[in-house]
Amino acid sequence: MKLGFMIFTAMSVLAAQGAAAANVTVSDAWARATMPGQPVSAAYMQIKSDTDAKLVGASSSVVPQVEVHEMKMEGDVMIMREVKALDLPKGKTVTLEPGGFHIMLMNLKQPIAAGEVIPLTLVIESGGKKQMVDVKAEARARHGGAMQHSNH
Numbered sequence: 001m002k003l004g005f006m007i008f009t010a011m012s013v014l015a016a017q018g019a020a021a022a023n024v025t026v027s028d029a030w031a032r033a034t035m036p037g038q039p040v041s042a043a044y045m046q047i048k049s050d051t052d053a054k055l056v057g058a059s060s061s062v063v064p065q066v067e068v069h070e071m072k073m074e075g076d077v078m079i080m081r082e083v084k085a086l087d088l089p090k091g092k093t094v095t096l097e098p099g100g101f102h103i104m105l106m107n108l109k110q111p112i113a114a115g116e117v118i119p120l121t122l123v124i125e126s127g128g129k130k131q132m133v134d135v136k137a138e139a140r141a142r143h144g145g146a147m148q149h150s151n152h
């Protein structure tokens, strides 16, 4: 027991030394407004970290379920899947956009109206530490032709 405790302590010190919190900048955050009865939507943004980090989760006070997703072509089929950790390489702007990475908003109980502001909390991990980054995504009306989750 004692040995286990000592190892844990040593690891904590190492993690603390290597891990000043990442400085994360989020810009152009927006969410797609929904039609009545549509249970899912998505939010998009650009994320930049000044140190190597990962986006490992997200939540919202107004959306029951929030996941980080990726959309991509597999063969000639567009597939979507959850991403447990989205790499945010040091100094590089990572874009979440329609047809690619996105923050999936799920189990919506009511429509998201254009102009509404959706508060999101991103969970960013760097050097073994997690930090929360608050983001406000303004809802924009959906426009035709964009890739939609409901028909893939």
Ligand SMILES: [Cu+2]
Binding pocket: 042, 069, 070, 080, 102, 103, 104, 149
């Ligand atoms: Cu999705």
